[in-house]
Amino acid sequence: MTSSRRFGRLALALSASAFAAPSLLAQGSRPDLAPEPEVRSLELNGVTSVDPADLQLSIYTEPTRCKSAILGFVCKFSRWRALEERHYLNRQELARDLLRIRVYYYKHGFRETTVDTAVTVLNEKTVAVRFDVHEGPPTMVTAVDVAADSGLIRPRRLRNLTLLKAGTPLDLFVIDSTRLNFQNELWELGYADALIDTSTVVDAEAHTARVQFRLVPNHVTRVGQIVIQGTEKVTPRTVLNSLSFRPGDLYRRGNLIESQRNLYESNLFRLATIQVPQTFDSIKTINVLLREAPLREARTSVGFNTVDFVQAEGRFTHYNLLGGARRLDVSATVGNLLAGSLNGTGIFRRQLRDSSVTDDPNAFLSPTWQTSITLTQPAFLQRPRNSLGIGAFAQRRSVPSVVIDRGYGGNVTYTRSLGFRAPASLNYRFEVTRVEAGGPYFCVNFGVCDTTTISALRSHQRLSPLLATVQVDRTDVPLAPTRGYTARADLEHASSLTVSDYRYNRAYAEGALFVRMGPKNGVLATHLRLGFVRPNGGGGATGQAVLHPRKRFYAGGSQSVRGFGENQLGPRILTIPHQFLVNARTSPGGPPCDPYSDAIRFCDPATVADSVLDPTTGAIRAVGPDKFTARPLGGTSLIEGSVEYRFPLPFFKSSLRGAVFVDGAAVGERVLDPLEGLSSLANLVKGTYAVTPGFGIRYLSPVGPIRVDAGFNPSRAQELAVVTELIKNGKREIVALDTPYLYSPIGASSGISGLLSRFTLHLSIGEAF
Numbered sequence: 001m002t003s004s005r006r007f008g009r010l011a012l013a014l015s016a017s018a019f020a021a022p023s024l025l026a027q028g029s030r031p032d033l034a035p036e037p038e039v040r041s042l043e044l045n046g047v048t049s050v051d052p053a054d055l056q057l058s059i060y061t062e063p064t065r066c067k068s069a070i071l072g073f074v075c076k077f078s079r080w081r082a083l084e085e086r087h088y089l090n091r092q093e094l095a096r097d098l099l100r101i102r103v104y105y106y107k108h109g110f111r112e113t114t115v116d117t118a119v120t121v122l123n124e125k126t127v128a129v130r131f132d133v134h135e136g137p138p139t140m141v142t143a144v145d146v147a148a149d150s151g152l153i154r155p156r157r158l159r160n161l162t163l164l165k166a167g168t169p170l171d172l173f174v175i176d177s178t179r180l181n182f183q184n185e186l187w188e189l190g191y192a193d194a195l196i197d198t199s200t201v202v203d204a205e206a207h208t209a210r211v212q213f214r215l216v217p218n219h220v221t222r223v224g225q226i227v228i229q230g231t232e233k234v235t236p237r238t239v240l241n242s243l244s245f246r247p248g249d250l251y252r253r254g255n256l257i258e259s260q261r262n263l264y265e266s267n268l269f270r271l272a273t274i275q276v277p278q279t280f281d282s283i284k285t286i287n288v289l290l291r292e293a294p295l296r297e298a299r300t301s302v303g304f305n306t307v308d309f310v311q312a313e314g315r316f317t318h319y320n321l322l323g324g325a326r327r328l329d330v331s332a333t334v335g336n337l338l339a340g341s342l343n344g345t346g347i348f349r350r351q352l353r354d355s356s357v358t359d360d361p362n363a364f365l366s367p368t369w370q371t372s373i374t375l376t377q378p379a380f381l382q383r384p385r386n387s388l389g390i391g392a393f394a395q396r397r398s399v400p401s402v403v404i405d406r407g408y409g410g411n412v413t414y415t416r417s418l419g420f421r422a423p424a425s426l427n428y429r430f431e432v433t434r435v436e437a438g439g440p441y442f443c444v445n446f447g448v449c450d451t452t453t454i455s456a457l458r459s460h461q462r463l464s465p466l467l468a469t470v471q472v473d474r475t476d477v478p479l480a481p482t483r484g485y486t487a488r489a490d491l492e493h494a495s496s497l498t499v500s501d502y503r504y505n506r507a508y509a510e511g512a513l514f515v516r517m518g519p520k521n522g523v524l525a526t527h528l529r530l531g532f533v534r535p536n537g538g539g540g541a542t543g544q545a546v547l548h549p550r551k552r553f554y555a556g557g558s559q560s561v562r563g564f565g566e567n568q569l570g571p572r573i574l575t576i577p578h579q580f581l582v583n584a585r586t587s588p589g590g591p592p593c594d595p596y597s598d599a600i601r602f603c604d605p606a607t608v609a610d611s612v613l614d615p616t617t618g619a620i621r622a623v624g625p626d627k628f629t630a631r632p633l634g635g636t637s638l639i640e641g642s643v644e645y646r647f648p649l650p651f652f653k654s655s656l657r658g659a660v661f662v663d664g665a666a667v668g669e670r671v672l673d674p675l676e677g678l679s680s681l682a683n684l685v686k687g688t689y690a691v692t693p694g695f696g697i698r699y700l701s702p703v704g705p706i707r708v709d710a711g712f713n714p715s716r717a718q719e720l721a722v723v724t725e726l727i728k729n730g731k732r733e734i735v736a737l738d739t740p741y742l743y744s745p746i747g748a749s750s751g752i753s754g755l756l757s758r759f760t761l762h763l764s765i766g767e768a769f
Contacts, residue, residue, distance in 0.1 A: 036088035039063045040126045046133040049169075050108055058104045060093035061129055089119070089127055101133065109169025111204075112136035138169040142208045146182075148215035153185060161185055162213075170200070170209045182215055190250035192221040193280055221251040224283035230290035234268050238325050239288060241379035242266060251276075251284045254420060262384060267319045267327075269293055295320045306347050308368075310337035325378050332371040336398075339365040363404060363436075370395040385417040403437035409464075421473040430464045430499065442734070454734075463548055464500035467492045475514060479704040480646075480767055482523050487511040492551075495536060502548050503536040512769045521657075522647045527769040529640040529665075552634025555665040558762035559769065560640065562663050562711030563692025565760060567632040570667030570688050574628045574722045574741055580608040581724060583620050598726075598735070605722045605741040625743055630720070635667035635688070642769065646698070657698045661768075663711065664691035690715050694759075698767070709762045717744035 042063040044052050056062075064086045098115045105113035116132040144164050153161075161181040164174045179196045186194035197214040223245050228236045240246075242262040245255040256274050263272035271291035276284050300314045311334065318328040343365060344350030374391035378384075394408035409431035417423050435442075435458060442454045471488040475481035490508040494500040508531040517524040531553050535546070556564030581595040585607040593603035605628070610621045644661035666689035696709035719740040726735050 036090065037121075037125055037127045039087050039089050039129055040122055041128045043128070043130040044133060045130060046135060049110065049135055049138065050105070055101065055104060059097040059100050060090065061097050062087040063129075089129065094119075094129070097131070101131065105133075105135065107172040109138045109140075109171045110135050111139050111170075137207050139202060139207050139209050141166050141168055141170050141211055143210045145210070145212040146215070147212065149217070152189075152215065152217060157185070164211060170202070170211070175200075175211065179213065182213060184253055186215065186217055187251075187253040189217075190220045190222070190252060191217040192251050192253075192284065193218045193282075218280075219282045221282050221284055223247050223249045223251050223286060225285045226288065227285065228288045228290070230271075230292065232292055233295060234290075234292060234320060234325075235323055238268075238320070238323060239263070239290065241382060242325065242384055243288070244384045245286075256286075258417075258420065259384070262378070263288075263290070266325045266378065267293060267317075268295065268325060293319075308335045309339045309342050309348060311335040312337065321375070327374075327376040327378070329374045329376075330372075333369065335368040336365065337367060339367075364398055366396075366398075368396050368398050370397065380414070387415045389413040389415070403435060405433065405435050407431055407433040418470075419472075422471070424470045425468070427467045427469070428464070428498070429467070430462070432460055432462055434458070434460050457546070462499060462501045463494070463550075464498045465492045465494040465506075466498050480698075480700070481512075481514045481525075482521070483514050483516050485511065485513045502546065502551070504533055504547060504551060505536065506533040506551055507531060517645070518647060522645070525642075525644045525646060525767075525769065527640075527642040527644075529638060532637040534636070547634075547636070549634060552636065553638035553667060554632055554634050555638065555640055555667050556632075558707075558709065558764045560663070561642075561665045561690060561692055562661070562694050562709050562762055562768070563690065563713035563715075563758075563760055564711070567634075568630060569665055569690055570635045571633040571669050572630045572688075572720055573633055574605070574720045574743055575631055576605060576608060576628050576722055576724050578724055578726065580610065580623060580627055583609040596726075600724065600726055600735050601738050603737055604739050605737055606739070628722070628741065628743060630743065635669055637668035638665065640665035644768065646767075649697075655700055657700065657705070659696045659698065659709070660694070661696070661709075661711075662691065662693045665689065696762075701765075704766050707762070707764050707767065709764075709768070710759045711762070713758045713760060717742050719743070 039061060040063060042056070042061060044055060047055060064084055067083060067085050094117065098117060101115045102113050105111075113136050114134045116134075118130045118132070120128040120130070122128055141164060143166055144162060146158055146162060148158065161178065163178045163181065164171070168174075175198060179198055182196045183194060186192075186196075195216040195218065197216065199212050199214075200209055202209045224247060226240070226243070226247060228239050231239060243255075243259040244262070245252070245259065249255070256276075260272055260274055263269055269290050270293045271289070273289040275287045275289060277287075295318065297317045297319075298315065300312070302310070302312045304310045313333045314331070316328075316330045320326065321328045340362070342348045370393075372391060372393040374389060376387060376389045378387045380386035380388040390410070390412050392408075392410040396404070396406050398404045409429065411427060411429040413425055413427040415423050415425040437458075442457055468491045469488070471486070473484075473486050475484035475486060488508075488510050490506070492504075492506040492508075494505075495503045508529075510527070510529040512525065512527045515524045516522065533547065533551055533553070554567035554570055555561050556569035557566040561569050578595065581593065581600060581603045584593050584595065584603045584605075585591060586593045586602050587604050588607055590604070594600060595603065608623055608627065610623050640663075642661060642663045644659055646657055646659045649656045649658050669688075690713070692711045692713055694709055694711035696707060698705040698707050720743045722737045722739075722741050724735055724737065726733050
């Protein structure tokens, strides 16, 4: 017997049961309740083969619940109406819910499901509702046949598109999804009027079924006339340049989706709809319906903080400059405004006038600024998949008493879409930088501590790389993917050919894979990052191979190895303020060291002490590792991987998720060369590495998952080099101590305190990868 006949009979039976349900409820001989008592709880008994949360969404009856998972604990002890989303019992809809549950199970392959209900009076105004579900045996699929021309779709592709498998329940939703997959696949091949005939033969006694899909491609369809409506200030030519099809092209589904995305991404339109009249014809007329948006946008803001004083920001965007959807973006940010008069006043922090870094003692109180201008031409060379961007920028940034960083330059970027969410770009960026800072800054951030090279780095340097990037995104959800993958690869080169003083070759790749696993909404996510950079022979003013800090690799942080702080996994160096060496010694129990000359390098960092006497003992107080600051130097190679399982939390499935993860990375101080094979990998593993487990919670907010992660750091103390600074002839100079320091961030803590101190807490928005 075919499924259509059985479904018709069942529909009649279920409709009859829906009308009979009120009388069945009345036979329960329960006392009459108020017209709409409040439903305090809802229970679904016997639900094992389907997701209870999904089943509950298909029925009308709902229990009163807390408005927010964050307030869940408060709601358990408070009945305050403002905290709860209250729901009341509707007896007519309760009877219909019996039918809804049976239809839900029928569509999922359980054709003999029965349902009973019970309403329990809790008090005069509240009730508890229970559905007792008897699922019955499922109708199992014994065979799935796909009839199609052998040259139409490859057999392997057909298997991937066939979601319904033998040995699974006869799920009508899966059948419809499979039919839609075939429909879209044929449409992508140019058969927009293809027909997918589905037939099902069910053996009611054996509870089995055979399903057949027959693919009829019909004729090839092509794009005919393109009609554009709703444009006033934007020319039809601009709209056509955003469309990835032309008259005479094959009429493909992917081209329509890409064209609509291009129209929205241009920001020229509030509404962009592509409609095609339903005609069984090989030539399709395409109507593009548009509603224009404002073509200009400007925004300004002013704020302040206690360190950077007053800041102002302005942005201007023109989405159709000179026509053709050319986009102009101009932005400017100014900080340190009124620094001279506000310095040390009220809540504002006092910044000392310092001439040891620059000759001007007021240099760090001067305004800081950053400005950029970018012009983007979409549909470059009248190709909708091409775009060209040209920009210029300039900046003056500062960190009080540490560094003043000036730079200016420009960039050119050519981008081509290789497919759906798969862009490739080629970028050239020319930048001239000048860094005014003391020796400690270059030693910590550049890994250069000798005076000659530091002097050269203080002059103008050109950082001008050529960067090629390819990336692809095949995930289902942008902010919190549940399946699919992402991948990215970068190749970067800087040399005299690119007019760069920093010369290097750099490669970087990363990818993530997401697989549904375990309970519904459970996701297993994996992430891998690889990179290496090789400095070439020195050029320009440095005369040696020096890597800019931006081009080194770092690990640790909320989106990396979460057992460490930001960039704290990898080669590091310790800095100690000069004042803590005033009372230090050359060795434990040895003679005092000389902290005011080059002999400071003989000071033992294990003997650093405070300059303030201990009020209880009257002696100079020793200080711990908290007075040392670990500074990341970055590495020249990187291997990093993460495995994370994300799962819904009980009682908060719609708003909270939990996660357990293991992160690991190795940051090498030597270059990873893929051509050297295992020997190169061995050099990398000899670098700084760690594996850190952890756990976390995610709150699913409208702006993305708000993530709290705690990573456990099992690493032990390690010996690190120590540097300090010494002022000579009015200038700051870097001095490296001869003796390293055994550094542990947790100090001498032990027991529960020591265990808790090994956890690193991260709070951020968005998943780690």
